[in-house]
Amino acid sequence: MLQLVELVMISHDISNSPPDKALSGLSLFSSARRTDFMLRTQKVEADLRGWEVHEETRGEHRVFTACLREWPFVRRMETAVGAQDDSRDLRAWLASEAALADVQHSLGQSDAMLSEASEAAVTEWEAPGPIRVSLTKKANSQATLTLAAAPEVREALFAFAHEIARALPFVILPDAVDPAAREPVKAARLKLARHATTTDAFAEIGKSVAEQWFGNDAASRGAFEAEHVHQLRVAQRRLKTALKLFPEWIDETWNAQVAPDLKWFGDLLADARDWDVFADTTLAAYAAADDAHHKDAWSRLQRAADAKRMAARRRLQDAMNSPRYAALALSFVQWFSELEAPPEHADRTLADHVRKRITKHYRKIERAPDLTTIDARTRHKVRIHAKRLRYALEFFRSMVTRPTRKGVGKALGDLQSVLGEGNDAAVAAQRLAALEEAGDYQKGLAKGFAIAAQQMRALEGERILRKIKRPRIK
DSSP states (O other), X not given: OEEEEEEEEEEOOOSSOOHHHHHHTSGGGTTOEEEEEEEXXXXXXXXXXXXXXXXXXXXXXXXXXXXXXXXXXXXXXXEEEOTTOOSOOHHHXXXXXXXXXXXXXXXTTSOOOBOOOEEEEEXXXXXXXXXXXXXXXXXXXXXXXXXXXXXXXXXXXXXXXXXXXXXXXXXXOOTTOXXXXXXXXXXXXXXXXXXXXXXXXXXXXXXXXXXXXXXXXXXXXXXXXXXXXXXXXXXXXXXXXXXXXXXXXXXXXXXXXXXXXXXXXXXXXXXXXXXXXXXXXXXXHHHHHSOGGGHHHHHHHHHHHHHHHHHHHHHHHHHXXXXXXXXXXXXXXXXXXXXXXXXXXXXXXXXXXXXXXXXXXXXXXXXXXXXXXXOHHHHHHHHHHHHHHHHHHXXXXXXXXXXXXXXXXXXXXXXXXXXXXXXXXXXXXXXXXXXXXXXXXXXXXXXXXXXXXXXXXXXXXXXXXXXXXXXXXX
16 A cells, blocks of 8 residues: 655646646656556545545556545555456455544445546656656646655655746645635634644644635635735734744744745735725725715726726736745745644643733733824734734634633724724825825825824724733633
């Protein structure tokens, strides 16, 4: 039996260049043996506790496979069966492998019903490493590239993926992401076990962030909408919070290979999101609040803002189709897949770690000065602290009390929203002032509105802030 880990990449190339030809042209494949065949797949229709079991026919060869999703990989076990070998069936193979005992138990005595067969054209290379590269091409869908290797050569697997991403338009698609989905992906609820290690908890949070990040990446490939931008940015903010909660895990690899490009990507997201909010919300509110005499002027500004918004979104989408972004995504996933606990965390329980970090973040907002007496920049920092504490409570929701989840979490969300409205007004005034189409009247109105909005939101924010109670850990 062969045991492998698989890493999946998809092509975002919209040209007519055949991906198999492009891949064969890379020096990586110069000594690789190529095979082309039709892959016929049938899946076992049963609840197998996370496993997926298939019977695959590759040309004249039959293969049984069992795959388990272990983010960011797919763990794959397979065995080849002769086309005429009737003595070995799928159930017998599952029963013969100790590692698949859970699968066999789940099947019980029921029939292993197979789904209708699906077919796809596959090109496969046996590359040095040894690494198996399979290109699957289905009608009306993106080309999928699956890299498989033995678990002990995962580093070589990532190196191979990096080489491909630098040369061709392929981007990583971590496990559990549906490339056919088009709906924006919001953060899923986490349920961390109290007995989990801090490394296990950090890895689960990283998986949750990745599902939101790459889920919206995949969803936006068809049509890049404002909500995709928003959810991509939320994923990046959640990642920043995770790093604040687990700072000991930040190492030289992160600082050198991930952090710089993560900031580059985050800046592009922030610019696109700010233009979305300005064009869709703030500018529309200005126009609605003004009298009909200035209607034409506001219409011109809205058209100009829409143009700026679309330009920012194009810059973001171009970036997401670039080798730099592909390298960022790969480096992020590789770093997370190789996590090891720092020595000082060897004996620390997750509950102790959560209590320490939650307390630290709470103190930052508890000790904040009166929001009505500080400048906008300092007030914005308080909003960031509130946001991070709210994300932290969402990460550790299974470990905090119900009043904390309901009361403190809601109050933090309210504080974040109120202060965010004041910040949006300030950003809007800056954006409007930068538009050539804006006249002195519109600039003055926006500036005055921003000042008034910040003062009002500071008063409301101060009221909410002082009622936020200390979070309680179970």
